[in-house]
Amino acid sequence: MRLLLVEDDARIALPTARALTDAGHQVDTQSDGVRGLDAARTGGYDALLLDVMLPGYSGFEVARRLRAEQHPVPIxxxxxxxxxxxxxxxxxxxxxxxxxxxxxxxELLATLRAIVRRSETARSAQVAFVDGRGLLDARHRQVxxxxxxxxxxxxxxxxxxxLVLTQGRWFTRDELLSRVWGPQFGGEGRVVDVYISYLRRKLSPEALLSSRGLGYRLP
Structure with missing residues (x-):
């Protein structure tokens, strides 16, 4: 799993991150609620581990904002x-x-396994897009x-x-780069344009919309 740990106490954050890494997970850490919220918004995480008493935004406020934005990451x-x-x-x-x-x-590892299983089950249904012309099966990764x-x-x-699981939302290059390639990716945002062109070629030119200043989304 790829996990985001938001914890301001290094005495807890460091050993927890180390133990999760030793258990085979990829762990990113943040030490305050504002940076934690920004990192969580980029997507790509299987779960968010969130302290409640944080500088900046509290853990409760981070969760409230994510859910208000309909962000599905398990918390x-x-x-x-x-x-x-x-x-x-x-x-x-x-x-x-x-x-x-x-x-x-x-206990933490068992909790993570349980909530990620629930999240995967919730995403298992096939999702139609572009007025039913396309169909995506998130569980089996088929299109x-x-x-x-x-x-x-x-x-x-x-x-x-x-794009399919957040239909109607515009994504900038940087947002897609962080979600799909990861926040540590060192390449240029133009790579997103290249992959959008690949998808248009394999689906249809009108399957993906683009707008200067807004980015990309589905029709």
Missing amino acids: VFLTARDALHDRVEGLDLGGDAYLTKPFELP WWEGESVGLTAREYALLET
Whole structure:
């Protein structure tokens, strides 16, 4: 899994990130709510591990803003606040799980597996796009266009899936670059234009809209 850990206490963040990495996961870290929200918005994460008491935005505020934007990333709150009303608030704001500190690594790993399974199940249905001319099966990573199977590379598929699962939203080059290629990618934004042209060639020229200053989206 690719995880984003937002935790301002280095005594917790460093060993937690190290343990998750040792367990085979890719972990990015942020130490305040503002940067954590910005990182989460870029997408590409299987789950967000979120402390509640953070500088900038609180963990609850980060979750509230993400859910208001209909961002689907699963959220696990990691916090010392164990009062019932805190747990209820966290879950009502869109959290998928609430673990109180100190927590054990096996419990955290099991929680992550469970919420990611639920997220994958929710995404398993086939999604139509461009007035039903296209069909994307997120679970099996397959695409059809006008009834014919379309062979896409892994990068082409990831780009199309991002646009299909957020139909109607404009994405700038930088946003797509961060979501599909990852925030550490050192290449130029023009690579997005190249892959958009690949998709248009394999689907249809009108399957993907572009607008100067706004970016790309589906019709």
